[in-house]
Amino acid sequence: LQAAGTAAIWFILPDPSMLLLALVVVGLANLGSELGNVFNNAILADLAPPDRIGGWSGFGWGLGYAGGLLCLVLALVLFLQPEIPAFGLDKATMAHVRIVGPLVALWLVLFSLPLFLTVRDRPGAALPDRRIVRASLRNLRMSLHDLLRDRTLALFLLAAMLWADGLATLFALGGIYAAGTFGMSLAEVLRFGIVLNVTAGIGAWAFARMDDRLGGRRTILAGLAGLIACGLGALLAPSQLVFEIAGGALGLFVGPVQSATRSTVARLAHPERRAELFGILALTGRATAFLGPMLVAILTTLSGSQRIGMIPILLFWVAGAILLARLPLAHLPISGGSGASRS
Secondary structure (H helix, E strand, O other): OHHHHHHHHHHOOOOHHHHHHHHHHHHHHHHHHHHHHHHHHHOHHHHOOHHHHHHHHHHHHHHHHHHHHHHHHHHHHHHHOOOOOHHHOOHHHOHHHHOHHHHHHHHHHHHHHHHHHHOOOOOOOOOOHHHHHHHHHHHHHHHHHHHHHOHHHHHHHHHHHHHHHHHHHHHHHHHHHHHHHHOOOHHHHHHHHHHHHHHHHHHHHHHHHHHHHHOHHHHHHHHHHHHHHHHHHHHHOOOHHHHHHHHHHHHHHHHHHHHHHHHHHHHHEOHHHHHHHHHHHHHHHHHOOOHHHHHHHHHHHHHOOHHHHOHHHHHHHHHHHHHHHOOOHHHOOOEOOOOOOOO
16 A cells, blocks of 8 residues: 555656645555554564564664665655656656655555565465455454553554654754744755754664663653753744754764664563554554644744644653553453463
């Protein structure tokens, strides 16, 4: 789904009449991405040793940033920056931009092949096709019921939703803030985005061992503390240089928070229900993703200042950190710990 939707961007010509089709194909690609991430995260604990889940999660997240950065560099060097793009693509029809869709689709397929060709699913009872949907809906209903009874796990998912909303708002509006507050050009914003990807990958890799040694809770709290400190520095930065330094340092803590959230959920979930729990985690993160941009828009409009308008991002991280700090994750019961089999 993700590769097909991304590849179809090639057919989106720079014409307003293509807007609906553009929304459809990008929506398809995003749907595939979100679904794929759920199972990508759920398979982690089946592949990594229990005492190294955090390390492998951070290593994988770091490689993800590295792979995305390499793909971006290829797109820049081959198509976006040259006066005459590779293959002689026509800039008048934005072909040098549209070709990035097929490039990303090829990238996805190529680097997914090792997983599809070498990794096997955890052995389990197979269901006849006609029973899969019915059984899945019943299991999901039971999982939601168990979640309501497990207050600690429910509050952890709420805390994760808060810091995920802050990160999503940062990713969506960070470039707009940089351009509007410091007058950064598109090239400068793109360069800044590359720096953030590099530091985020380094951070995910560097904090991975901390996750295994000290636990996901402490790793997330350390990451959130770094995000809050660097985010505050970026908001108060008197110049573009200080902003870029603070923003680059902020990236060091993005990857660890994302990685440690994944490893923590992988440790907490019952082996037969990891995909369900990761699905619920993804749902909570997306269901409220509109809150951050909405609050930023309201505050920016009322105050007339982008600096003030971006404060909700910090508040999301502070709220998530306070909630997580109050949770006894060291004694958190495993979801579905009874081990009852599911049909």
